[in-house]
Amino acid sequence: MKNKKPVLLIIYTTLFFLYIFVPIILIFIFAWNSGEGYSFPLEGFTWRWFTELFSDQLARKAIGNSAVIAVSSATISTVLAVFLSIGLLKGLARRPGVFLVLLILPVLMPSLTIGISALVFFRTINIPLGIPIVILSHVSISMSYVFLILMGRIEELPLNLQEASVDLGASWFASVRDIVIPFLIPAAVAGWLFAFMISWNDFIITYFLVGSNLTLPVYIFSQLRFGLSPKVNVISVLITLFTLSMIAILLLSRKIYGKILMKVKT
Amino acid sequence: MSIVRSKNRNLIYPGLLWFFVFFLLPLSVILIYALTTRTLFSGEPVKFTFENFIVIFQKKHYLTILLRSLKISFLTTVFSIIFSYPVAFFLAKRTRFDKVLIVVLMIPFWINYLIRTFAWKLILSENGVLNQFLLWIRVIDEPLRILYSQTSVLLGLIYTFTPMMVLPLYASLLRIDDSLIEASLDLGASRARSFFDVTFKLSLTGIFAGTLLVFIPALGSFAIPAILGGTDSVMIGNIIENQFSKVGDWNFGSAFTITLAVLSIALVLLYSKIFGLESIYKNRGTL
Numbered sequence: 001m002k003n004k005k006p007v008l009l010i011i012y013t014t015l016f017f018l019y020i021f022v023p024i025i026l027i028f029i030f031a032w033n034s035g036e037g038y039s040f041p042l043e044g045f046t047w048r049w050f051t052e053l054f055s056d057q058l059a060r061k062a063i064g065n066s067a068v069i070a071v072s073s074a075t076i077s078t079v080l081a082v083f084l085s086i087g088l089l090k091g092l093a094r095r096p097g098v099f100l101v102l103l104i105l106p107v108l109m110p111s112l113t114i115g116i117s118a119l120v121f122f123r124t125i126n127i128p129l130g131i132p133i134v135i136l137s138h139v140s141i142s143m144s145y146v147f148l149i150l151m152g153r154i155e156e157l158p159l160n161l162q163e164a165s166v167d168l169g170a171s172w173f174a175s176v177r178d179i180v181i182p183f184l185i186p187a188a189v190a191g192w193l194f195a196f197m198i199s200w201n202d203f204i205i206t207y208f209l210v211g212s213n214l215t216l217p218v219y220i221f222s223q224l225r226f227g228l229s230p231k232v233n234v235i236s237v238l239i240t241l242f243t244l245s246m247i248a249i250l251l252l253s254r255k256i257y258g259k260i261l262m263k264v265k266t
Numbered sequence: 267m268s269i270v271r272s273k274n275r276n277l278i279y280p281g282l283l284w285f286f287v288f289f290l291l292p293l294s295v296i297l298i299y300a301l302t303t304r305t306l307f308s309g310e311p312v313k314f315t316f317e318n319f320i321v322i323f324q325k326k327h328y329l330t331i332l333l334r335s336l337k338i339s340f341l342t343t344v345f346s347i348i349f350s351y352p353v354a355f356f357l358a359k360r361t362r363f364d365k366v367l368i369v370v371l372m373i374p375f376w377i378n379y380l381i382r383t384f385a386w387k388l389i390l391s392e393n394g395v396l397n398q399f400l401l402w403i404r405v406i407d408e409p410l411r412i413l414y415s416q417t418s419v420l421l422g423l424i425y426t427f428t429p430m431m432v433l434p435l436y437a438s439l440l441r442i443d444d445s446l447i448e449a450s451l452d453l454g455a456s457r458a459r460s461f462f463d464v465t466f467k468l469s470l471t472g473i474f475a476g477t478l479l480v481f482i483p484a485l486g487s488f489a490i491p492a493i494l495g496g497t498d499s500v501m502i503g504n505i506i507e508n509q510f511s512k513v514g515d516w517n518f519g520s521a522f523t524i525t526l527a528v529l530s531i532a533l534v535l536l537y538s539k540i541f542g543l544e545s546i547y548k549n550r551g552t553l
Contacts, residue, residue: 110483162270243373
């Protein structure tokens, strides 16, 4: 069945990948094009848009805010989700219940709903909008995503080992710290990166909750409305490079962690 | 339950508390707003009413937008299934490089969708790449006006959400045992029959999981129609955004938000009814 080459499928898949990547390649090209407009033929090569972006105070501020929000919300949500999964996973494996439905809601509900309800909620109880509120709301969603990723380790949770260690005199705290958490670390790292990316990319929730502050997606949105500055392309190039390096780190960390595990086992 | 396990169990409380306070509570607050009139928190007695919802379903303006949003999201889902099925099939059944290709496919997914939408603006605008190309190969004499229409919104949504369809489809196709397909062929089924009766039916879980991941965000989108759309392509998200950032009618805006939430929850419940909830967890794709 597999010996015949699926020519049509290969052609189609190639076209599909082109479809997915052509817009991104275009953005890259125009980041280095010296003309103001976006038309072919290209006018010349320039770093001008890079220098203009770096001297743009607002953009730098936006990047800083985005980083603060993404790092804090990813960290909080990973910690909460690790706790949640230690407490829930073994029981859930046997009978997935109402918890699963509830915990998956933030993933499956439009972010617009989450953003609006947070906006109304915090304004009603008179808490001013701003970066802390954005972090809180990002945690509410990304916690569910990280939990979802941790579910992948569900079968491997070494509860028997943990019980054995406690029987042998370890404290409960030590048993969690030394036995359960290490098992969850690869999934937790993946979860953290995922949560980071969700927060970093989120526009809808942030847009409603950030108040007068700027984050990168909000900055990009405002730029899009004013007209098309090639500075936006430079941002895309930088984000792509950043994303690629994050993916590389993720893959590398999995590989290194796998090697360490192999060494421990042998 | 052993002492260790009951101590483990206590670890769920911080997360659960967070979930209730910062997710469920705000949702209930907008539900209250949606069911009351403007007098809420002004000191006057609160009156419960379905007025806000009635307006949505009775005023032609709002009903049109609601139906249009459902139509656009439905079309987005259908096209994303059609576009991604052959790719997911190829990745799952016909190549050894599937893992690498999936990672490659995830790259644009991580680039902010605003930027990807912006790229479509470059492609579709009147002197954009597509028109220049078509003029250059002399397919058309005058530039097409695609930007700021329902078509361009649809194109943007399909482009943005199709990768989300590939992953669950790929995961469900990967799980299909090849011997089932071979058995059906051995028993005399034609290739087409074997595909529709075995492969396609077994991949339905993936299609539905992907539908959740595409339809729901498409229905709730407001940035893509705001960037690529015109007056004929206003969606629910734009109405809601307008209510909160300009009009300031929180009660009506909340009612629209709740409508959006109910539509998506209904879809999720339908899914869990048909396929069971565990399959959402199993169809997460590669991550």
